[in-house]
Amino acid sequence: MRTDTTFKRAFNEMIDVLRALDLGAELPSENVLRAQLGVSRTTVRKVLASISARGVIVSEAHRRIIREHPQQIERFPKEQTLASSEQVETSFMEWMLRDNACPGTEINEAELARKFGVATTIVREFLNRFQKYGLIEKRQNAGWVFKGFTANFALELFEIREMFEMRSARLFATLPDGSPIWKQVSAMRAAHLELLADIDARFQDFSELDSRFHRLIAAVAPNRFIESFQDVIAIVFHYHYQWNKRDERTRNEVAIREHLALIDALESRNLASIDQACRAHLTSARETLLRSIA
Amino acid sequence: MRTDTTFKRAFNEMIDVLRALDLGAELPSENVLRAQLGVSRTTVRKVLASISARGVIVSEAHRRIIREHPQQIERFPKEQTLASSEQVETSFMEWMLRDNACPGTEINEAELARKFGVATTIVREFLNRFQKYGLIEKRQNAGWVFKGFTANFALELFEIREMFEMRSARLFATLPDGSPIWKQVSAMRAAHLELLADIDARFQDFSELDSRFHRLIAAVAPNRFIESFQDVIAIVFHYHYQWNKRDERTRNEVAIREHLALIDALESRNLASIDQACRAHLTSARETLLRSIA
DNA sequence: CGTATGTTTCTTATGTATAAAAAACTGGGG
DNA sequence: CCCCAGTTTTTTATACATAAGAAACATACG
Structure with a gap:
C-alpha cells in the first residue's frame, strides 16, 4: 500500500x-x-x-x-514525511559507506529490501536510478555489483567535473553586464562571507552551499547533461563527507576561500584568472577527496 | 510471471x-x-x-x-527472446518518434503499460532508466513529461559529445606505440573500408559501426561517465535515424569518410590534425542531426 | 457566469505473489 | 580431490492488487 x-x-x-x-x-x-x-x-x-x-x-x-x-x-x-523511495537512498548510502565499502561486493535486492524494511520493487527502482552515479553496475539476470568508492572513481568523477566546470566558468568572461546571473553571483559571495564569519558554528552548512554554488556556475548556459552530473557530485559530497568527518571544519573553510577567489575571478572577466582560480579549486577538492578515500 | x-x-x-x-x-x-x-x-x-x-x-x-x-x-x-523490459524500449521509442513527438506531452505509465501490453512495473522501471537520456523528466507524484526531441536537445547533446570526444582523440597523440589500441584502430579502418566498398547494399550497418568507432576512441582512457554517455549517443542515433531515413545512404557515406580522416589523424599523432578531423566530424554530425529535426 | 466545494474517476506508489533463472548444495565416478 | 550431473534453495523479473494522491467532473452559491 x-x-x-x-x-x-x-x-x-x-x-x-x-x-x-x-x-x-x-x-x-x-x-x-x-x-x-x-x-x-x-x-x-x-x-x-x-x-x-x-x-x-x-x-x-x-x-x-x-x-x-x-x-x-x-x-x-x-521520517514519516519521506516516501519509502526517498528513505531507501539514505539507507543505501549508509549501508554502502559504513558496512560494505569494499569493491566487488554483490548487492542483493531481496536482502536489501529485508534489511531496509521496504518492498523489493522499491529497492529495484532505487538501484536503477542510482546506477547513474557510477558506483554500481548491473549484471544480466543477476544482481548488482558495487564498484567501490575508490580512487579511480574519484579521478573519473573529477575528470568530468573539471571539463564541465571550466567550460561554465569560462563563459562568464563573455557574459553581458546586464545578465541576472551577476546578481546571483554577488548574493552567493555574501552567503559565503556570512558562513565564513560564523564558520566555527556553521561549518556543516557548507555542503549545501557548495552544491548551490556549483549549480549557479553551471546555470550560465544550461545543459541538461551537465545539470544531471551535478546530482552525481552533490550526492557524493553530501554522503561521503557526512561519513568522513576528518578535518571537516578546515576543509570547508579552505573551500569557501577558494570559492570566493573564483567569484572574484569571474567578476574580473579575465579568462586567465578564471582558469587559474577554477583549476585551483578543483585540484584542491580532488586532493581532499582522494585523501579521505585512501 | x-x-x-x-x-x-x-x-x-x-x-x-x-x-x-x-x-x-x-x-x-x-x-x-x-x-x-x-x-x-x-x-x-x-x-x-x-x-x-x-x-x-x-x-x-x-x-x-x-x-x-x-x-x-x-x-x-x-520477439520471444527479448525480455519485456527490452521490448519496452523499442515500443517506447516508436511511440515517441512516430506518435507523439511534441514537447510537453505528458507520459502516462498506466496508459503506456496498456498500450505496450506489459505490467506497469516494467514501464516504470524503463522510464527510470530512460531518464538519463535527457528526453523525459519526472514530476513528483505525477507522471512524466516528454521534453521533446528538439534542436536544443541536439545542441546540448553535442556540446557534451564534443568535450568528451576531443578529450579522447587528443589522448591518442601521446598513446605509446605499443598500445593494443592501435591494432583496434587499424581493424576499425578496415571495417570502414569494407563497408564503404559495399555502401549501396550495407549502408544500414553503419549505425552499429558508428557506435563501435566512438566507443573505441573513448576507450583510450576509460571513464565510466563518458562510457555511460556513449549509451545516450548510441540510442539517439540508433532510433532517430531508424525513423528518419532521408538521405540515409549519403549521410552514412559522408560519415564513414570523416571517420577515416579521423583515423588517419589519430595515427599521425599530430594534435592539430586530430583536433581538426575530430571537430570536422562532430560539426557535420551535428548539422545532420539538426537538419533532420527541423 | 465564475469561483468554491463536493464527488467520481483515473494514476501512481508500493506491497505481495510466483514462475524463471541463478546459485548453492549433494553424492558419485574417474 | 576435481569435475559432473542431480537436487534444493535463493534471487530476480514480472504480474497483479490496492491505498494514496491527482485530476476531472458536477453542483451550488454569490
Whole structure:
C-alpha cells in the first residue's frame, strides 16, 4: 500500500500556514492552499478534514474559520514525511559507506529490501536510478555489483567535473553586464562571507552551499547533461563527507576561500584568472577527496 | 510471471552449437555449455531437456550423444527472446518518434503499460532508466513529461559529445606505440573500408559501426561517465535515424569518410590534425542531426 | 457566469505473489 | 580431490492488487 507521506508533509506545512493567520480569520480557499502547499486539492481536503477533526478549525456554510492556534497539535516526525523511495537512498548510502565499502561486493535486492524494511520493487527502482552515479553496475539476470568508492572513481568523477566546470566558468568572461546571473553571483559571495564569519558554528552548512554554488556556475548556459552530473557530485559530497568527518571544519573553510577567489575571478572577466582560480579549486577538492578515500 | 526469454535465447543458440558438432559426438559438459551460452546451468539443463524431448540428443549414463542434426527444429522467433523490459524500449521509442513527438506531452505509465501490453512495473522501471537520456523528466507524484526531441536537445547533446570526444582523440597523440589500441584502430579502418566498398547494399550497418568507432576512441582512457554517455549517443542515433531515413545512404557515406580522416589523424599523432578531423566530424554530425529535426 | 466545494474517476506508489533463472548444495565416478 | 550431473534453495523479473494522491467532473452559491 502506498504511504501517506504527502499527506503528512502537507499536514505539517498546514500548521505553519494556520499559525500565520489570525484567530477567527477565514482560511484561504482549497485551491489557494493547494498552490501554496504544492499538492493536490484532494490532499488539501484530507489535511483540512484531519485538522478540523481536532477542532482547530470549524467549517460553516462554505467557509472555514480558525478557532485556535495549533500549538498543541503534534507534527508528524520527519521520517514519516519521506516516501519509502526517498528513505531507501539514505539507507543505501549508509549501508554502502559504513558496512560494505569494499569493491566487488554483490548487492542483493531481496536482502536489501529485508534489511531496509521496504518492498523489493522499491529497492529495484532505487538501484536503477542510482546506477547513474557510477558506483554500481548491473549484471544480466543477476544482481548488482558495487564498484567501490575508490580512487579511480574519484579521478573519473573529477575528470568530468573539471571539463564541465571550466567550460561554465569560462563563459562568464563573455557574459553581458546586464545578465541576472551577476546578481546571483554577488548574493552567493555574501552567503559565503556570512558562513565564513560564523564558520566555527556553521561549518556543516557548507555542503549545501557548495552544491548551490556549483549549480549557479553551471546555470550560465544550461545543459541538461551537465545539470544531471551535478546530482552525481552533490550526492557524493553530501554522503561521503557526512561519513568522513576528518578535518571537516578546515576543509570547508579552505573551500569557501577558494570559492570566493573564483567569484572574484569571474567578476574580473579575465579568462586567465578564471582558469587559474577554477583549476585551483578543483585540484584542491580532488586532493581532499582522494585523501579521505585512501 | 517472469518470461522465459532467457531459455528461448539459449535454446536458439544451442541449436547452432549442436549443428557445429558431428553426429554421434558427445556433448560438452553442462558447465562448458553454460559458459558458452552465457546462462546458468539451470537454463542449460532446461534447454537440454527440451531438445532431448525432441529426440535430437540421447542421454546415456552421464553423457549426451547427438543423434541427428537439428535441421527441423524451429527456432523461437526473435520477439520471444527479448525480455519485456527490452521490448519496452523499442515500443517506447516508436511511440515517441512516430506518435507523439511534441514537447510537453505528458507520459502516462498506466496508459503506456496498456498500450505496450506489459505490467506497469516494467514501464516504470524503463522510464527510470530512460531518464538519463535527457528526453523525459519526472514530476513528483505525477507522471512524466516528454521534453521533446528538439534542436536544443541536439545542441546540448553535442556540446557534451564534443568535450568528451576531443578529450579522447587528443589522448591518442601521446598513446605509446605499443598500445593494443592501435591494432583496434587499424581493424576499425578496415571495417570502414569494407563497408564503404559495399555502401549501396550495407549502408544500414553503419549505425552499429558508428557506435563501435566512438566507443573505441573513448576507450583510450576509460571513464565510466563518458562510457555511460556513449549509451545516450548510441540510442539517439540508433532510433532517430531508424525513423528518419532521408538521405540515409549519403549521410552514412559522408560519415564513414570523416571517420577515416579521423583515423588517419589519430595515427599521425599530430594534435592539430586530430583536433581538426575530430571537430570536422562532430560539426557535420551535428548539422545532420539538426537538419533532420527541423 | 465564475469561483468554491463536493464527488467520481483515473494514476501512481508500493506491497505481495510466483514462475524463471541463478546459485548453492549433494553424492558419485574417474 | 576435481569435475559432473542431480537436487534444493535463493534471487530476480514480472504480474497483479490496492491505498494514496491527482485530476476531472458536477453542483451550488454569490
